[in-house]
Amino acid sequence: MKVPIKAVELFRTKDMYGDGFVEIVIWKVPAPVPPSEHPYKYRLAYVVKGKRIVGYDNERGKGDHRHRGGREKPDRFVSPQQLITDFMADVKGAGK
Numbered sequence: 001m002k003v004p005i006k007a008v009e010l011f012r013t014k015d016m017y018g019d020g021f022v023e024i025v026i027w028k029v030p031a032p033v034p035p036s037e038h039p040y041k042y043r044l045a046y047v048v049k050g051k052r053i054v055g056y057d058n059e060r061g062k063g064d065h066r067h068r069g070g071r072e073k074p075d076r077f078v079s080p081q082q083l084i085t086d087f088m089a090d091v092k093g094a095g096k
Helices: 080-094
Strands: 008-017 020-028 040-048 049-058 063-068 072-073
Touching: 008 080, 020 080, 040 080, 049 080, 063 080
Parallel strands: none
Antiparallel strands: 008 020, 020 040, 040 049, 049 063, 063 072
8 A cells, every 4th residue: 555645744833023013834745736837835824914915925826936025926946945945035024
């Protein structure tokens, strides 16, 4: 009997930031989430008073994208480390 390979959680954090919180969750998955071509599934969010201010995620059918200011834009995934760096830069910029 073949046991299916499951997603492995690589990183999870939820911390207070400014007037809200930052939550980051990244998994390594056995196969890419189409149309993404990398083996990661992720969601990163900066939430203030119940409203998502900045968000990065990849979902089936949409691929890698980011949310900011009520708009959604495609994003280019490089690595988990770069993803977090880019996200935090947007979070810091959102306060301006």
